[in-house]
Every structure is written in C-alpha cells, then in structure tokens.
Amino acid sequence: MKFSKPLVIFIILTLALVIAGFSPIPVYVKHVLILTLLYAYMGTAWNLMCGYAGRLSLGHSAFVAIGAYTTIILFRQITLSPWLGMLMGGLLAVGVMLLIAYPCFRFGLKGPYFTLASIAVMEIVQNLLTSMRDLTGGSLGLSLPYKPTSLALFQFDGKEPYFLIILVLWFIAVALVWKMERTRYYLEAIREDQDAAAALGISVNKNLIKSAVISAFLVGIGGAFYVQYFRYIDPATVGGFSIALNLALVAIIGGSGTILGPTIGAVLLIPLSEVLRMTVGSQLPGLHLLVYGILLVITIIYLPKGIVSIPGIIRARKIRKANLALTGSGIAGGSGADE
Amino acid sequence: MSDNILQIQNISKSFGGLQATQDVSFDVKEREILSIIGPNGAGKSTLFNLITNFYKVDSGSILYRGENIVGLTPDAVCLKGITRTFQIARPFPGLSVSDNILVALLAKSKSVEEARDKVPAILEQVNLDKKAHFMGGQLTTLERKRLELGKALATDPEVLMLDEVMTGLKPKEMDEMMDLIRELQQHMTIVIVEHVMRVIMTISERVIVLDHGRKIAEGTPQEVTSNPEVVSAYLGRRSGNAGN
Amino acid sequence: METFLQIIASGILLGGIYALISVGLNLIFGVIKIVNLAHGDFLMVGMYLTFFLFTLYKINPYTATLLVFPILLVVGLVIFRLIIKPLLGKSETEVNTILASAGLGYVLQNLALMLWKSDFRAIETNLTGKSINIGGMMLSSGRLWAFIICVVVALVLYYLLMYTKLGAQVRAVSQDTDAATLMGINVNMIYSLTFAVGIGLVGLAGCIIMPIFNVYPTVGTYFNTLAFVIVVLGGLGSFTGALVGGLIIGLVETFAGVMASAELAQVFSLLLFLIILFVKPEGILGKAARV
Numbered sequence: 033m034k035f036s037k038p039l040v041i042f043i044i045l046t047l048a049l050v051i052a053g054f055s056p057i058p059v060y061v062k063h064v065l066i067l068t069l070l071y072a073y074m075g076t077a078w079n080l081m082c083g084y085a086g087r088l089s090l091g092h093s094a095f096v097a098i099g100a101y102t103t104i105i106l107f108r109q110i111t112l113s114p115w116l117g118m119l120m121g122g123l124l125a126v127g128v129m130l131l132i133a134y135p136c137f138r139f140g141l142k143g144p145y146f147t148l149a150s151i152a153v154m155e156i157v158q159n160l161l162t163s164m165r166d167l168t169g170g171s172l173g174l175s176l177p178y179k180p181t182s183l184a185l186f187q188f189d190g191k192e193p194y195f196l197i198i199l200v201l202w203f204i205a206v207a208l209v210w211k212m213e214r215t216r217y218y219l220e221a222i223r224e225d226q227d228a229a230a231a232l233g234i235s236v237n238k239n240l241i242k243s244a245v246i247s248a249f250l251v252g253i254g255g256a257f258y259v260q261y262f263r264y265i266d267p268a269t270v271g272g273f274s275i276a277l278n279l280a281l282v283a284i285i286g287g288s289g290t291i292l293g294p295t296i297g298a299v300l301l302i303p304l305s306e307v308l309r310m311t312v313g314s315q316l317p318g319l320h321l322l323v324y325g326i327l328l329v330i331t332i333i334y335l336p337k338g339i340v341s342i343p344g345i346i347r348a349r350k351i352r353k354a355n356l357a358l359t360g361s362g363i364a365g366g367s368g369a370d371e
Numbered sequence: 372m373s374d375n376i377l378q379i380q381n382i383s384k385s386f387g388g389l390q391a392t393q394d395v396s397f398d399v400k401e402r403e404i405l406s407i408i409g410p411n412g413a414g415k416s417t418l419f420n421l422i423t424n425f426y427k428v429d430s431g432s433i434l435y436r437g438e439n440i441v442g443l444t445p446d447a448v449c450l451k452g453i454t455r456t457f458q459i460a461r462p463f464p465g466l467s468v469s470d471n472i473l474v475a476l477l478a479k480s481k482s483v484e485e486a487r488d489k490v491p492a493i494l495e496q497v498n499l500d501k502k503a504h505f506m507g508g509q510l511t512t513l514e515r516k517r518l519e520l521g522k523a524l525a526t527d528p529e530v531l532m533l534d535e536v537m538t539g540l541k542p543k544e545m546d547e548m549m550d551l552i553r554e555l556q557q558h559m560t561i562v563i564v565e566h567v568m569r570v571i572m573t574i575s576e577r578v579i580v581l582d583h584g585r586k587i588a589e590g591t592p593q594e595v596t597s598n599p600e601v602v603s604a605y606l607g608r609r610s611g612n613a614g615n
Numbered sequence: 616m617e618t619f620l621q622i623i624a625s626g627i628l629l630g631g632i633y634a635l636i637s638v639g640l641n642l643i644f645g646v647i648k649i650v651n652l653a654h655g656d657f658l659m660v661g662m663y664l665t666f667f668l669f670t671l672y673k674i675n676p677y678t679a680t681l682l683v684f685p686i687l688l689v690v691g692l693v694i695f696r697l698i699i700k701p702l703l704g705k706s707e708t709e710v711n712t713i714l715a716s717a718g719l720g721y722v723l724q725n726l727a728l729m730l731w732k733s734d735f736r737a738i739e740t741n742l743t744g745k746s747i748n749i750g751g752m753m754l755s756s757g758r759l760w761a762f763i764i765c766v767v768v769a770l771v772l773y774y775l776l777m778y779t780k781l782g783a784q785v786r787a788v789s790q791d792t793d794a795a796t797l798m799g800i801n802v803n804m805i806y807s808l809t810f811a812v813g814i815g816l817v818g819l820a821g822c823i824i825m826p827i828f829n830v831y832p833t834v835g836t837y838f839n840t841l842a843f844v845i846v847v848l849g850g851l852g853s854f855t856g857a858l859v860g861g862l863i864i865g866l867v868e869t870f871a872g873v874m875a876s877a878e879l880a881q882v883f884s885l886l887l888f889l890i891i892l893f894v895k896p897e898g899i900l901g902k903a904a905r906v
Binding site: 086132139141143144147149152156160162273277316318321322327328332 | 649650652698701702705707709710711713714715717718719720721722723724725726728729732733832836840843844847876878879881882885886888889892893894
C-alpha cells in the first residue's frame with residue numbers, strides 16, 4: 033500500500049522519541065529534543081496551509097505570539113490556568129487568522145502578495161504588542177511568575193513533563209494532518225490550479241479557510257507551550273521574523289506538502305543549529321542562523337521538494353533509465369532524445 | 372419543458388465597455404449533443420464561463436432542471452451536475468495523472484478509498500492507464516486533453532461542457548474522440564464549443580452560432596451552414612476556418 | 616500652522632528618502648516580476664560599507680556612493696547569477712524566489728552579526744546635527760541632502776528608462792518577455808542588469824541614509840517592510856508609484872509619529888498596506904491586471 037512506508041517511519045519515529053525522552057540523557061539533549069518537537073509540531077501546522085495549499089506565510093510567528101501572550105497575560109492578570117489560556121490563545125489566533133485569511137482568499141490574494149500580507153500581519157501584531165506596554169511590558173517582554181511543579185499551572189521543574197506534552201501535541205498534529213486525507217487532496221489541487229479545482233466541485237475558499245484556521249489554532253497552542261517552557265517572551269523573539277522563517281524552513285527543507293516533511297526537517301535542522309550555537313555560538317553569534325539561510329537557499333535551488341523527495345527522485349531516475357533501455361531496444365530514437 | 376435540462380435565458384455580460392455576451396438565449400435538451408460555434412472572439416468561451424458561474428452574468432438567468440443557478444459558486448455548479456473543461460487543458464501539474472483523476476472523483480465520493488477504486492476505470496476510458504504515474508505537467512498536449520476529459524468525467528456530470536477538445540488532434544484521434552463522445556451521450560448531455568467543422572457536422576444534433584456575443588443562428592448542422600448570416604460571419608472576417 | 620508646515624516638510628523629506636530606498640525593489644519587481652525579500656539587507660550592507668569607508672578612510676558618505684554603487688552592482692550581478700537565475704522559468708518561481716531571497720537576507724544579517732556584532736553604529740559628519748532654515752522651517756541638512764540626491768537619482772533613472780535604447784529594452788521586457796525575445800532582446804541580460812542596478816540603487820540609498828540612521832545587522836528588516844508598503848501602495852512595478860508611495864508613507868509616518876507612538880505609526884501604514892492589497896488589486900498588479 034501507498035501509505036505503509038510513511039506510517040512505519042511515523043511509528044518508529046514516535047517510539048524512538050519516547051525512548052529518547054525518558055532515557056538518562058543529559059538535560060541539554062532533552063532541551064534540544066523538546067525544541068525539535070516544538071518546531072516539528074508548529075512546522076506541521078504551518079505546512080497544512082503553506083505547504084499543501086501553497087499559500088506561503090512568512091508571518092506565522094504572529095500566531096505564536098498571540099498564543100504565547102494570551103496565555104501569559106491571562107495568567108498574570110486573572111491567574112487563569114495556562115491550560116485554559118492555551119485554548120484561548122489558540123482561539124484568538126484563529127480569530128486573527130480569520131480576520132486576515134477571509135479577505136485574502138476572498139480577494140484572491142496569491143503568490144507574493146499573500147506572503148507580503150502575512151509579513152504585514154506579523155509586523156502589526158509585533159508593533160501592537162510592543163505598544164501595549166501596560167499589558168505586555170512592551171519590548172522588554174514578560175516573564176512567567178515562577179510556581180513549583182504543578183500540572184494545573186502547567187509549570188514543572190524537570191524537562192520530562194514538557195517533553196511529554198509537546199510529544200503529544202506533535203503526535204496529535206501529525207495524526208490530524210494524516211486523517212485529513214480528502215482535504216489534503218483538495219488543498220493540493222487548489223495549490224496547483226484553483227480554477228481547475230473549482231471546476232471539479234472543490235470549494236476553494238472553504239478549504240483554504242479550513243486549512244488556515246487549523247494552522248493558526250495549532251500554532252497558537254504552540255505559542256502557549258513556548259511561553260510555559262521558556263518562561264519569558266518579548267515581541268521581537270516570539271513574534272519576529274526568525275520564528276516565522278524557521279517554521280517555513282523546517283517544512284521546506286524536510287519537504288513541504290508532505291505529512292512528515294516538517295518533522296524530518298526539524299529533526300535535522302534544530303539539533304544542527306543547537307550544536308552550532310553551543311560550540312561556536314559565543315565566538316560567532318549568528319553562525320547557526322547563517323547556516324539556516326544557506327541551507328534554505330540551496331534547498332530551494334537544488335531540492336525544492338525537500339529531503340523527502342530524494343527517494344522519489346532516485347526512483348524516477350531508475351525508471352527513466354529502464355524506460356530508456358526499453359525504448360532504445362524497441363523503437364529507435366523517439367522519446368529518449370532529451371537525455 | 373421537461374426535456375430541457377438547461378435553459379439559458381437572455382444572459383448578457385460585458386467587460387468594461389466590451390459586450391462579450393449579449394442577450395443570448397437557448398435551451399439544451401436532455402441527452403443531446405449541442406455545438407456552439409462562431410468566429411474567434413465570438414464569445415464561446417465566455418458563454419461557458421457564464422454557465423458554470425466562473426463569470427457572473429450581468430443579467431438574465433440560467434435554469435438547470437428548472438432551478439436558477441446564477442449566483443452559485445463554480446464548485447457548486449459542478450456538484451449540481453454541470454462540469455466544464457478548459458480550452459487550454461489545465462492538469463494539476465504537480466500531481467500524478469491518477470491523483471488528478473482521484474481529486475476529480477473525490478467531490479462526489481463518500482470516501483477517498485471509494486474514489487481510489489474508481490480511478491483505473493476512468494484512466495482506461497481516456498486511454499491514460501499507461502501514464503498513471505506521470506506528473507500532470509509531464510504530459511503531451513494530446514494527453515493533457517485526454518486528462519482534462521477524464522477529470523471532467525470523474526465528476527460524473529449530467530451536462531458535460533467541452534471547450535475545444537479536438538483542436539490539435541490528428542484526424543484518426545478525432546475519430547476516436549468522436550466515438551468516445553457518442554458513447555458518453557448514452558449517459559449525459561453534451562455541450563461542445565468547437566472550431567473543427569467536420570466534427571460539428573458529424574456529431575452535433577443541434578448547433579448554436581455566436582457572433583460578437585450574440586446568437587445569430589440555431590438549428591441542425593445543415594440548416595446552420597446554409598444560413599447566409601452564418602456564412603457571412605465566417606467569411607466576412609476570414610476564410611481559412613471552414614476548410615477543415 | 617508653522618508646526619503643521621514643519622511636519623509636512625519633514626514628511627516630504629522622509630518620503631523622498633523612503634522612495635529612494637524602495638526604487639530598486641520596484642525596478643526588480645517591475646521587470647523580473649520577483650519579490651526580493653533581501654532588499655532591506657542590501658541596504659544594510661550599503662550602510663556598513665559607508666560606515667567603514669567613513670571611519671577607516673575618512674570618505675564622505677556622499678562621495679562613498681561612487682564606490683558603494685558599483686560594488687553592490689557587482690554583488691547584484693553575482694547574486695542574480697547564483698541564486699535568482701536558476702529559479703527563473705521553473706515551476707513556482709514566484710514563491711521560490713521569495714524564499715530564496717528570504718534565506719539570502721538571513722545570510723546577510725547573520726554575516727553582519729558575526730563580523731560586526733549587534734552594536735548600533737553611527738557616523739558624525741560635518742552635517743550631523745546641522746539644520747537649514749528655509750522660510751521659517753528647520754530642515755535637517757542630512758535629510759535635505761538625501762532628498763536632493765533622491766530627486767537627482769529619480770530623474771536620471773527616468774531619463775535612462777524613457778529616452779535610451781537600453782531603457783526601451785528594459786521596458787519592453789517588463790511588458791512582455793516573449794515579445795521582447797522575438798524582437799531580439801537578450802532578456803537574460805536585461806534581467807541581470809536590472810537586478811544589479813536595483814541592488815546598486817539600494818546600496819546607494821544606504822550611503823545617503825548613513826548620516827541619518829544608525830546601522831545594525833537587522834536594520835534592513837525595518838526598512839524592508841517600509842519599502843514593500845511603499846511599493847505596493849504606489850503600485851508594484853510602477854516607477855512613479857514608488858515616488859508617490861514614498862511621499863505618502865513619509866507624510867503618514869511623520870503625522871502619526873507626532874500624534875501617536877512610532878509603533879502605532881507603523882501599524883497604521885501596515886493597515887493601509889493590507890487594505891490596498893485587498894481592495895485595489897489592479898493597483899498592485901500594475902499592468903498585469905486583466906479581464
């Protein structure tokens with residue numbers, strides 16, 4: 033069957049992560065694992081709208097910031113449990129997404145225009161957060177008041193609970209995308225040619241909005257996790273271009289528009305950048321991000337479908353060779369001429 | 372009345388100052404093959420776009436089984452049972468040929484599995500079974516046209532609207548395509564926009580002639596081709612077309 | 616009333632500078648139809664070059680244009696050859712060039728961070744802090760010079776585009792690549808030239824604004840957004856549009872900055888940007904708008 037191989041990879045990956053997370057590895061490695069899963073999770077959410085539907089957002093950190101700030105502000109102001117805050121953050125992210133996505137899709141914003149609009153939304157959110165100093169602490173940011181380990185308050189002294197939570201979130205996101213098979217096909221068709229998709233009875237706007245809403249909700253939840261885990265946020269870090277680009281990066285390098293692409297991208301990139309940051313970060317700040325940039329450019333030029341496309345490319349090459357041999361022996365000349 | 376599956380009533384459309392469709396009315400009978408012809412720029416493709424609601428009509432109504440479908444979205448029109456092809460075939464270039472068909476099947480299938488089961492039959496029908504794993508973007512022009520038809524058939528339409536499916540085909544391929552269309556007529560109503568006169572004369576039961584966005588004639592192929600106004604519309608502008 | 620005029624005058628000066636920053640971006644979009652997200656980062660490169668030419672070799676920022684413009688022109692040629700050209704004419708060119716240029720911008724920013732740390736750097740020329748009194752309005756000398764140079768650059772560019780053979784070729788390519796190819800125009804050459812000039816121009820803008828703004832590795836991000844707002848406002852690909860857009864945003868930001876905070880001023884121009892994107896697509900699509 034077609035899906036058996038990714039399914040096997042998914043199961044092995046999940047098991048490996050569970051074992052790794054609970055084995056006696058250094059705390060720092062656990063931190064890298066959590067970070068990897070966070071980006072795999074948010075990259076998977078990004079991928080739904082931007083990979084499958086091809087509406088490239090480079091402003092998704094807006095929704096990370098909304099999720100994070102909603103959670104922390106509700107906790108600081110009215111001591112609302114971060115679990116509820118997380119839900120509220122996700123819902124608020126959906127609200128903001130609808131505000132922008134509806135007109136975007138309604139007015140048929142595509143290609144570069146959609147991307148520019150997404151960046152504008154990110155900048156608006158970032159500027160608003162900076163300017164609402166009373167509530168957000170402005171550009172100085174907010175820190176989470178320390179509480180001893182408490183499940184109800186979503187604060188833990190060890191890494192394991194955070195690991196488990198983000199593992200579950202990641203699992204849910206991947207399984208959700210997996211389950212949405214019909215929608216994935218619709219979104220792909222819309223990405224390829226939205227008029228042709230409409231002519232086949234596919235509702236373009238409905239499916240785009242659906243992908244945007246789920247994407248924003250999941251990323252908003254990711255923002256809530258971010259603030260609970262890092263205990264500190266400021267508008268530039270959580271709502272800036274870095275996170276937005278990283279989400280795109282893990283998905284694209286892994287393989288955008290595929291179920292496991294973002295996860296594979298995160299598994300490769302996040303540890304790499306953390307190792308770079310740890311080893312040469314003090315002498316060469318920014319080196320790990322520089323590597324990101326170079327990898328992105330190289331991937332876009334040489335491997336636009338990402339790492340997951342490598343087996344397919346090899347297979348296609350083999351088939352082409354086999355076909356060449358066939359046509360070569362059968363009909364002379366013909367289709368092999370372009371090789 | 373009941374044998375008219377589609378009734379086009381006084382529809383008009385203008386783009387800026389250009390009147391693309393002007394007060395056009397005609398009926399489409401159940402299970403007939405109706406051709407729409409006319410010189411380049413006569414408004415044939417616009418008419419297709421209006422009937423399928425890719426463009427909104429400025430005035431007039433379009434009744435499908437007695438129900439006005441003006442104002443529906445194109446996808447809703449398709450779900451009602453009217454499917455169109457595009458003059459320049461539009462495969463999904465990044466999807467495989469079988470996924471192209473699968474996507475088209477999905478809208479009217481209960482599950483993805485159900486749709487997947489139906490793919491081979493349609494691939495066979497449009498003679499693309501050997502290309503199933505090719506990408507839509509890798510096909511030749513002829514194969515693209517066949518895929519375009521296959522996608523339209525996959526939506527299981529009651530009215531199939533074909534926009535210039537014959538253009539660029541060799542005579543033998545045309546014969547095959549005509550056979551296929553006649554076969555399809557057993558199950559559905561077919562509206563064709565076509566340039567190739569031989570095809571129109573052979574397969575259509577009735578012909579509508581458009582010129583400058585207006586309907587100038589309607590009738591059997593023989594009636595229409597002997598209509599002086601039609602002849603002058605064609606010959607008045609250029610003469611190369613009718614020879615085919 | 617006097618302060619009102621003062622705000623208007625400052626707004627116009629600022630707008631001129633903004634227009635100069637955006638004009639290269641617009642040129643590249645107008646002709647090659649690609650969005651260069653690294654635009655602001657090339658501005659940053661131009662600013663750093665100017666900074667070091669001034670502090671190390673005592674070269675005046677305005678004289679530095681004679682060096683920085685050609686240097687970035689060459690950088691532009693190389694970048695076009697290495698990154699942009701391989702992506703043209705393939706599937707999803709629009710999206711891929713955005714991503715590749717975003718990656719390039721990231722590289723430039725972090726290269727700057729590695730080389731020069733995240734410190735804010737400024738230069739003090741003999742114009743720093745000086746103003747000129749014109750009709751009762753105090754205008755900053757640096758900004759006035761920047762404005763004048765912007766006008767000169769705009770006129771030169773306009774002349775080149777409208778009254779030279781090369782300019783006619785560039786316009787032909789921007790309107791219809793296929794037709795231009797049929798007429799024997801080397802489209803690839805025009806593309807690389809346009810890209811190079813676009814990058815050169817933003818480098819030149821870097822020289823001009825160095826006496827007015829601080830430079831730091833991510834300074835480009837701020838100006839990038841600004842440039843896109845301006846260009847979309849005036850109509851992507853429209854040359855005069857960039858000038859008009861620059862003036863509008865200069866005025867809007869100056870007024871909003873006086874009445875509210877700097878952040879809200881930016882929010883205001885970004886909202887304007889979104890509204891234009893939504894309701895005036897024929898404006899932003901420029902000549903590509905069709906039936």
